[in-house]
Amino acid sequence: MKRIKRIRKKYNKKNLAIVLSATILIIIIIGAIMYTIFGKSASSYTSTIDGVEMKSFTQEVEFTTEIDYSPTKIQLIVMHEDIDVSDKLTYKEIEIKELDTYVIAYTYKEYTFEYTMKVVDMMKPVIDAQEEYYIELNTTFDFSILNIHATDNYDGTTLDISYSGDVNTSTKGSYPITVSTKDSSGNKASIDIQIIVSNTTPELPAAVIHTVSNPDDINVCIDKTHLLPDGWAPNDLVSVGGNHYLRAQAADAYNNMMAQSVLDGLHIVLVSSYRTQAYQTTLYNNYFAIDPENAPFYSAIPRSSEHELGLAIDVSYDNYLYDDLDDHAVGKWMIANAYKYGWIMSYPEDKTEVTGYMYEAWHFRYVGVELATYLTQNKITLQEYYY
Numbered sequence: 584m585k586r587i588k589r590i591r592k593k594y595n596k597k598n599l600a601i602v603l604s605a606t607i608l609i610i611i612i613i614g615a616i617m618y619t620i621f622g623k624s625a626s627s628y629t630s631t632i633d634g635v636e637m638k639s640f641t642q643e644v645e646f647t648t649e650i651d652y653s654p655t656k657i658q659l660i661v662m663h664e665d666i667d668v669s670d671k672l673t674y675k676e677i678e679i680k681e682l683d684t685y686v687i688a689y690t691y692k693e694y695t696f697e698y699t700m701k702v703v704d705m706m707k708p709v710i711d712a713q714e715e716y717y718i719e720l721n722t723t724f725d726f727s728i729l730n731i732h733a734t735d736n737y738d739g740t741t742l743d744i745s746y747s748g749d750v751n752t753s754t755k756g757s758y759p760i761t762v763s764t765k766d767s768s769g770n771k772a773s774i775d776i777q778i779i780v781s782n783t784t785p786e787l788p789a790a791v792i793h794t795v796s797n798p799d800d801i802n803v804c805i806d807k808t809h810l811l812p813d814g815w816a817p818n819d820l821v822s823v824g825g826n827h828y829l830r831a832q833a834a835d836a837y838n839n840m841m842a843q844s845v846l847d848g849l850h851i852v853l854v855s856s857y858r859t860q861a862y863q864t865t866l867y868n869n870y871f872a873i874d875p876e877n878a879p880f881y882s883a884i885p886r887s888s889e890h891e892l893g894l895a896i897d898v899s900y901d902n903y904l905y906d907d908l909d910d911h912a913v914g915k916w917m918i919a920n921a922y923k924y925g926w927i928m929s930y931p932e933d934k935t936e937v938t939g940y941m942y943e944a945w946h947f948r949y950v951g952v953e954l955a956t957y958l959t960q961n962k963i964t965l966q967e968y969y970y
Contacts, residue, residue, distance in 0.1 A: 628694045629662045641699040645706055646737045648850075650679050652687055652700055659698070661691060672696075682737070682768070704768040708735040708742055711902065712762055715777045717868040724752045724778075726760075728861040732826070733764040733772070734902050740825045742766060750778045801832060801894065802950050804969045807879075807939045810886040813860075817893040820857055827856040830893040833925075833949035837896065840924040844916060851913050854904060854945070855897035858890040881941050889929060894949045896926075908944040917947065922959040925952045934964050 632640050640657065644650055654661075660669050672689040679685065679702060687698045712731040718724055726746045733742040748760035758780065763773040793809045805811055820828040823837055837853075844851050858866070864885040870878040889895035897904060900913045908914035918928065926949050932942040950958070950965065958968060 627664050628691075630696050631660050631662075633658045639697045639699070641701070643701045643703050646679070646682060646702050646704045648679070650700070650702070652677075652685075652698065654689055657698060659689065659696065661689070661694070661696060663691065663694070704735075704737040704766065705770065706736050707770045707772040708733050708738075708764050708766050709902075710744070710762055710764060710772055710774050712774060712776055713869060715779055715869070715872075716865060717872050718750070718752055718778055718780050718865065719868070720752060720755060720780055722752055723861075724750050725861075728859065728865050730858070730862050730866070731762055732902075735766040735770075737768065738766045740902070748778075750780065752780050755780050798892070801830075802954055802965075803892070804965045805887055805889065805892065806966055807884070807887055811860075811891055813886065816859065816891075817857070820893055823856065824853065827853050828893065829856050829896070829949075832951075833894050836925045836949055836952075840921065840926065843920070843924075847916065849913055849916055850900065851917075852899050852901055853896055854899050854902060855890060856895070857893040858888060860885055860891060863888045863891055880939070881943075883940075889946075889948050895929070896947050896949075897943075897945045898947065899945055904943075904945045906942070906944065914944050921947055922955040923952065925949050925955045927955050927958050927965065929965070931964065934967075937964055937966055 629636060630638060640659070642657075644652075654669055654672050654674075659672070660667060661672060662668070668691050672691050674687050674689045677685055677687065682702050682704055685700045685702065687700065689696045689698065710731065710733045712729070716729055731744060732740060733744050734740045735742055742764045745763045746760055747763070748758060750758045750760070756779075758778040760776050760778055761773055762776060763771065765771045794812055795803055795805060795809050797803050798805075798811050798815045799817075817830050819831045821831050821834045823829050823834050828834075829837055841851060863883065867878065867882050867884055870882040883889075885891075898913065898917060899905060899908065900911055905911070909918060917926075921927065926947040928944070929946050929948045930938045930940045930943040932944075935941060948965070949955075954968075958965065
């Protein structure tokens with residue numbers, strides 16, 4: 584009986600040694616496999632940003648609505664076993680609407696490179712103003728007639744503007760004014776302008792002799808020889824965003840048109856809309872003082888501007904107007920679609936002798952869908968239709 588027990592004891596030790604050896608072997612094999620899959624594979628990748636080797640990258644980026652974070656833009660190059668696989672990297676598109684931290688993972692097979700983008704706003708707002716403004720002697724003055732705008736890359740065009748300095752319109756002279764603004768991130772901007780009070784307001788051309796009797800009519804035609812009644816202003820203006828206003832019917836048509844443009848992948852910027860008689864007077868006087876020979880061909884005398892009707896818009900793809908807008912997607916879209924919503928281009932390139940104004944690819948006037956369609960299909964202006 585004792586002999587049998589000894590044999591079993593020896594057998595158990597031997598069996599245990601075999602099990603331990605097998606276990607160690609399995610662990611070694613699994614470790615080798617794991618190293619091959621993860622260790623060796625990961626170590627075979629090399630990532631560089633602008634020539635500097637790194638495993639991840641973090642940086643601050645100034646806010647825009649179209650930040651480019653592609654591997655090419657951040658200068659990411661990934662090498663795998665001495666082969667450039669940068670163009671094979673995949674990543675998820677993200678929508679950037681606010682200041683925040685965004686993480687983009689660029690992947691290729693089992694490899695991942697993380698890019699942390701801290702979107703910030705450190706850019707100063709831009710104040711759109713002239714250096715000099717001319718005001719007629721002994722007129723009522725308010726800074727709002729200057730129509731100065733402040734835009735910001737993050738806040739858009741909703742910035743408040745403050746003015747420091749006084750203007751005495753009862754005394755001729757040049758009055759220095761400082762225009763200031765601040766965005767929501769605390770970035771400040773200011774510029775200095777001059778308000779010049781004088782009695783050299785240009786007189787209206789003798790040819791301007793007619794006053795329209797139907798200024799409230801959506802289809803009324805005003806031009807160099809057909810003026811709005813002095814003091815008339817639309818009584819149904821509504822906001823179309825920011826400090827822009829249009830008459831109610833035109834506003835509805837504008838909003839519908841902009842909604843469709845967004846669906847078509849465009850971002851159309853409204854640069855100008857309704858203007859008061861006082862503002863148009865100041866604007867024309869400024870242009871005339873600087874360029875009296877040509878100003879009447881690119882700026883309307885007071886009471887002849889379609890903007891004073893509350894039925895005209897100037898559009899762009901940013902906050903400025905461009906002669907070649909018709910070469911841009913925005914201009915092409917407007918030419919092809921504006922009439923469907925009741926808008927016409929007031930001053931076409933081939934009608935300058937009819938309109939008396941230079942070609943303005945950005946200026947559109949609301950006349951209603953029926954008349955806009957007729958004018959567009961027959962390639963005639965509102966002046967040709969009426970006069």
